[in-house]
Amino acid sequence: MIDVPTLVEQARLGRPRAVARLISLVENASPQLREAMAALAPHTGRAYTVGLTGSPGVGKSTSTSALVSAYRKRGKRVGVLAVDPSSPFSGGALLGDRVRMQEHATDPEVYIRSMATRGHLGGLSWAAPQALRVLDAAGCEVILVETVGVGQSEVEVAAQADTTVVLLAPGMGDGIQAAKAGILEIGDVFVVNKADRDGADATVRELGHMLGLGESRSPGDWRPPIVKTVAARAEGVDELVEALEKHHAWMEEHGELAARRRRRAAEEVEAIAMAALRSRMGDLHGDRRLDSLAERVASGALDPYAAADELVQGVTGA
């Protein structure tokens, strides 16, 4: 058994090993997670979180690393959470294999953790917010959430942050892909990375068109800016930080930051409650009971609603 109070105390003092072990509790959906979250809760709610999403090849990892440098220059303690929803294997400790991140690996004010969430009990709706809570309690002022791997869940992970950055690169037909994937709607700030390449300005124009930036909006509405960067050479990264700070300030001014955090917390609480009810359904009936109901439904002897009633009755006693 892990001594959770001591672990939380050490994480709050900024001990990297303690932070890493707490995130492992999240990753493994440990039974001690509950105790850890209760101990961490009073020390959370301070970090500003930024999600980065975009197709493979746009330079997410390079951009994340450049942002870490930029925030470190501003004296901020930074956390990086790299979530891989497609992998059941944990990166474990530091992302030592990721060249771009190595320059930060020895900086005591930077926490870099990867987390594998495939097969995670509660899915992404739990894993990311709980890991963020650990980094938040550890005193990170800015946390960058980057998704590794591909898939729809990228969008979900990015949506766990206060501000969502959508990255594109010139000449990848990315705009249309992004539109299809529903990514345009979730972007608060857009980045056209590799802006030294041919077609960068065309990508910016195309994107601006798709975002309807030319259209009139209500005063006070947030207009997603498009920032051009060459993250590998740190070009445009200060402008990106500035755009993030503007969005942060706008959200605070309009009550949007609190609203987003409430919404995410509500989703998290509901997901945990539903999982608890699901497991209670399993406790009461065992899989054999569901199997026998399913068999009757498959054969037409019972309709699915009547079968569901039997399951629900077992949980609620009514």
Add this chain to the structure above:
Amino acid sequence: MIDVPTLVEQARLGRPRAVARLISLVENASPQLREAMAALAPHTGRAYTVGLTGSPGVGKSTSTSALVSAYRKRGKRVGVLAVDPSSPFSGGALLGDRVRMQEHATDPEVYIRSMATRGHLGGLSWAAPQALRVLDAAGCEVILVETVGVGQSEVEVAAQADTTVVLLAPGMGDGIQAAKAGILEIGDVFVVNKADRDGADATVRELGHMLGLGESRSPGDWRPPIVKTVAARAEGVDELVEALEKHHAWMEEHGELAARRRRRAAEEVEAIAMAALRSRMGDLHGDRRLDSLAERVASGALDPYAAADELVQGVTGA
């Protein structure tokens, strides 16, 4: 109010309007769905369902139409369910706009229905099986489930069928895309359509390699066949029907058909039960209660597990 018993009676007699109206009940998640499913249940469990999936452009719709013709030649009553998980708008009645299907539109032994499921309360896990139950009770011996639009949910829809057909076309780099999307694992039968194009044999080879068809398997294991078709000219379609019949027979022989149907029914029942519990959570607490819990979690005053406990207690009384 719709007179459900009369509607079900008429659907069983094969009246297209009654079939259409019952599927509309599913699509709209009507409160009368429960009554309809109870009335339909005793008349289900006979149809053999085939799901068709693949990237846009491989010829799903043309292949579906060619399969309808092939099954009609064999004297079977055929149902087609075209599911569009990305659209909130219903196609309504017949898919008259889809040229390939028009030749079947006047055949009284063919039921063609489109169904929009975006925003459907229970999601795909309910909508598809319930619509299939309607067509099953209407006496369709074979039901083809085709997904319209793109996205991960294609895989889910196809998995609602007894046999899943994965379609590819030459020269689309489809094999790799399919492997990425996790589509290879769900295919019982593979089709390389547009087989008169350059690169068809290469696609078949590449696919065979990825499927590991050369490797030895246990005797009795199903080896997914790869069928070459030119669906627009009905070439290879008889071979495809033969492959489907072989898979059907293999599943019956090995108890796999019953096992798949039980598994799908179990998922459906569980989804309905979970939705009932979720709505009960809402009934007891109202959104304001969840909002207030979320606010306390977001501010760090409460941890998410303790908040979830409060929700669960309201439902179960313990």
